[in-house]
Amino acid sequence: xxxxMDAFELTRDLLKTAxxxxxxxxxxxxxxxxxxxxxxxxxxTVVGIMAGIEEQLGCEIDDFEINEDVFQxxxxxxxxxxxxxx
Amino acid sequence: xNQGPGSLGFPEPFFLEGKEGRLFCLYQPxxxxxxxxxxxxxxxxxxxxxxxxxVARQTRQLxxxxxxxxxxxxxxxxxxxxxxxxxxxxxxxxxxIRAADWLQDRVGIAPTLWGLRLGALLAADVAQHTxxxxxxxxxxxxxxxxxxxxxxxxxxxxxxxxxxxxxPETTDGMREALxxxxxLEVAGYRLSGVLTGVMDGVRMSDFSTxxxxxxxxxELVSETDKPFxxxxxxxxxxxxxxxxxxxxxxxxxxxIWQLHSxxxxxxLIEMTTDMFRGLA
Numbered sequence: 001x002x003x004x005m006d007a008f009e010l011t012r013d014l015l016k017t018a019x020x021x022x023x024x025x026x027x028x029x030x031x032x033x034x035x036x037x038x039x040x041x042x043x044x045t046v047v048g049i050m051a052g053i054e055e056q057l058g059c060e061i062d063d064f065e066i067n068e069d070v071f072q073x074x075x076x077x078x079x080x081x082x083x084x085x086x
Numbered sequence: 087x088n089q090g091p092g093s094l095g096f097p098e099p100f101f102l103e104g105k106e107g108r109l110f111c112l113y114q115p116x117x118x119x120x121x122x123x124x125x126x127x128x129x130x131x132x133x134x135x136x137x138x139x140x141v142a143r144q145t146r147q148l149x150x151x152x153x154x155x156x157x158x159x160x161x162x163x164x165x166x167x168x169x170x171x172x173x174x175x176x177x178x179x180x181x182x183i184r185a186a187d188w189l190q191d192r193v194g195i196a197p198t199l200w201g202l203r204l205g206a207l208l209a210a211d212v213a214q215h216t217x218x219x220x221x222x223x224x225x226x227x228x229x230x231x232x233x234x235x236x237x238x239x240x241x242x243x244x245x246x247x248x249x250x251x252x253x254p255e256t257t258d259g260m261r262e263a264l265x266x267x268x269x270l271e272v273a274g275y276r277l278s279g280v281l282t283g284v285m286d287g288v289r290m291s292d293f294s295t296x297x298x299x300x301x302x303x304x305e306l307v308s309e310t311d312k313p314f315x316x317x318x319x320x321x322x323x324x325x326x327x328x329x330x331x332x333x334x335x336x337x338x339x340x341x342i343w344q345l346h347s348x349x350x351x352x353x354l355i356e357m358t359t360d361m362f363r364g365l366a
Contacts, residue, residue, distance in 0.1 A: 013308035020340055025308075043245035048344055051238040058317035060234060063244070063256045 007082035010056060011074060014081075018048040030075030035068065046071060059084045093117075094149050097142075102158075102188055104181050107167030111185060112157040113192070114145040121152035122365070123189050123197040124224070127182055127205035127212075128158065131239070131275045133343040137202060140342055140350060147359040154193045155200075158185040171269045171278035175211075175285055182212045186220075200224040203343055204235060207290055214293040224358065225303045227343065230321055232288035236261075242273040261286070291321055297329035302361050304354060307336035335361065 008030065016025035019040055034041055050061050061084070070080045095115050101108040116123075126141060128134040145155040159166040160181040162173030182199070189197045199220055201209035206228030213220045229235045240257040247254055260270055264279035271277075303322065305314050313319065314334060322332045335358075339351035 013312065016308050017306065017341060018344075043249050044242070047238065047241045047245050048341075050241065054234055054238070055317065056315045058315070058320070060237065063258070 007085055008074075008078045010085075011078040011081045014049055014052040014056070015074065015077075018045055018052055028074050030073065030078065032074045034071045034073055034077060037073075041071075049077070053081060053084060057081075057084055094146055097145070097157075101166075102185060104161055104166070104177075104184055106161045106172075106177050109161065109167070109181055109185065110159040110165035111188075113189075114149050114155045114157075116152045116154040116193075117149050119152050120154060120193060120195070122154075122362075123193040123195045124148055124153050124155040124200050125182070125186050125189050125197040126155060126157045127199060127201040127209040128160070128163070129203035129205050129343055130235075131163075132273055133203050134164070134205075136345060136348065137343050139348060140355065141202065143350075144355050144358060147355060148362060151359065151362050153362060154189070156185055156189045156197070158182065169276070171276050171280070174280045175208075175288065178208055179212050179215060182208060183216065186212075196221065198222040198224060200226070201228065202226040204229045204232075204285075207232060207235075207288060210290050210293055210296060211288060213299060214296050217295065218298070221298065221300060223299055223301045224361075225301060225305075226354065226358075227304065227306055227341075228290070228318075230290045230317060232285040236282055236285055240272060243270065246273070291324060294328065296325060299325075299330045300333075301325070301330055302333045302335060302358075304335045304337055304358065306341055307338060310336060310338055312336065333361070 012025050012028050015021060015028065019038060046066065050066060053059070054061055070076055094117055097112045097114040099110070099112050102111050129137055141157065145157065148155050158181065160173065160178040162168035162170040186197050199209040199213065201207070201223065203226070206225040207230065209223055213223065237257050240260045243260065244255060244257065264270060264277060264282050267279060269276050269278050305318055307314065314336065322334065326332055337351065337354045337357055339353050340349040342349050342351050
């Protein structure tokens with residue numbers, strides 16, 4: 001088994017699982033829009049991704065940390081993940 | 087109804103007398119020579135409903151291997167008596183022990199505890215409270231921290247309020263309301279502080295006297311060569327240090343406990359069946 005190398009890779013895996021992207025996950029880049037890029041992206045997706053981050057990293061995310069800015073793009077979400085990793 | 091040689095009998099539904107009320111159970115007898123018994127400890131709320139089909143398929147596979155199984159609806163859940171707001175962690179712990187006693191009496195073999203999501207945390211809690219009673223457990227995507235899980239569950243209400251344009255609430259505010267005696271509806275289930283107050287403080291990492299158990303731990307990974315979560319790996323190290331033997335099984339597929347449309351994760355059933363098949 002390998003360790004996660006960076007926040008982007010972990011973010012891509014979280015999105016892959018939460019939105020059942022399958023091979024489409026490989027096409028995600030930092031600039032890929034999330035909130036306006038996937039019809040299946042909704043509030044429950046956000047709940048699932050938050051849970052995934054907490055379970056992967058063993059952290060807790062406060063309500064006030066969850067806002068639209070975090071979910072603009074894959075890159076903005078990866079930056080949030082990186083912050084929670086540190 | 088007798089299905090004849092070589093075919094599975096229908097599962098037998100019945101009510102078991104629990105301390106607080108009658109508990110709905112489904113007993114799946116083993117086919118052929120009996121090799122063991124498995125008590126299923128369910129996931130919480132809608133997570134369980136989404137997995138019923140998969141769990142039922144797994145029990146049929148186990149029956150073909152010679153394992154009898156018992157599915158339990160704890161007090162206030164499923165078809166058991168009681169309402170969820172009246173349920174408590176302690177009642178559920180006693181329900182699991184009661185069901186384990188019944189299963190052991192029926193088949194004459196100490197059962198394996200098989201826990202799904204929050205059921206894995208409850209099963210581990212039962213083992214912690216009954217030292218030496220159980221020797222083997224199976225975890226399917228275990229919840230390790232009740233507080234974290236409750237936060238994630240309460241967020242469903244936050245999301246629902248947001249979607250409906252209703253005044254926002256926070257998970258902290260909901261916790262306070264629950265502890266103050268309010269009953270809150272979250273994702274179609276009515277919660278009370280009687281249950282959530284205790285759930286909030288249950289962490290598997292606190293089960294420091296859990297030892298001597300053999301645990302097969304199945305966890306969703308995005309690809310087969312990807313690691314378990316850091317938290318899981320840390321806990322696996324801790325439990326190993328306490329004298330437990332952990333077998334890690336990463337599986338890929340949909341997170342069926344989260345999905346609104348029914349899906350299947352055949353690889354998990356296959357891996358679990360193979361694991362049981364390989365037991366001496």
